[in-house]
């Protein structure tokens with residue numbers, strides 16, 4: 001789960017405030033309980049309108065939110081409220097930055113990994129490519145320069161618009177940006193030649209891996225550059241990907257902050 005400390009450094013030019021919580025998408029609100037519950041409770045006690053917004057936008061969290069409010073009491077003073085508000089927004093800073101200032105996310109150094117890491121596995125020329133969890137569209141735009149069509153799947157509305165704007169600026173008319181999740185892609189069976197994910201995998205790993213194999217044609221490629229080093233959670237993901245059940249090949253590639261794992265398979 002996100003920790004506020006690295007985000008303060010990563011997004012040092014960004015300012016976040018409690019009202020930015022109104023930018024959350026319903027799938028993010030669903031993941032909010034369990035993230036920073038004490039801070040969340042203090043904020044919701046102080047700002048009932050934010051609580052209303054969260055439960056209206058994502059009704060399934062109502063019971064969890066009520067139980068967090070029962071567990072924690074309101075702030076004792078303004079200083080405590082300020083501290084909890086600040087902790088909360090910086091704990092989920094990535095989610096807020098996606099919608100508040102996608103350009104700040106787009107500028108991060110990690111985007112500069114060499115896209116030939118994908119094209120040495122398979123050329124994209126004239127192909128139908130899917131960029132799953134497309135973010136600000138780094139992979140989408142790189143792919144669209146040679147691919148026939150690129151479908152960018154991204155659940156955050158502001159990011160989808162950001163990709164569309166970038167495509168327009170770059171005169172790329174072969175990019176189709178669609179709302180969706182890795183585990184539920186609004187695409188027909190066997191429609192893609194290549195599916196790529198970058199810095200995005202494992203919210204629902206097994207469902208996602210099945211979904212990729214539904215969408216990609218026989219003979220097509222699935223390529224993941226999750227940008228992860230080997231911390232325990234991701235070690236489990238690594239073992240699953242290379243297991244005989246899923247059969248991904250594995251190698252490493254370099255990003256701005258070190259070596260990362262890369263996974264791919266041909267169906």
Ligand SMILES: C[S@@+](CC[C@H](N)C(=O)[O-])C[C@H]1O[C@@H](n2cnc3c(N)ncnc32)[C@H](O)[C@@H]1O
Pocket residue numbers: 098111132133134135136137138139153154155156159180181182183197198199200203
């Ligand atoms: C760390 S960013 C990576 C974005 C982009 N692929 C890149 O390399 O910059 C993760 C992205 O996944 C999106 N996301 C979060 N949960 C998702 C899910 N379950 N399915 C698809 N995308 C998801 C987020 O909105 C965000 O844009």
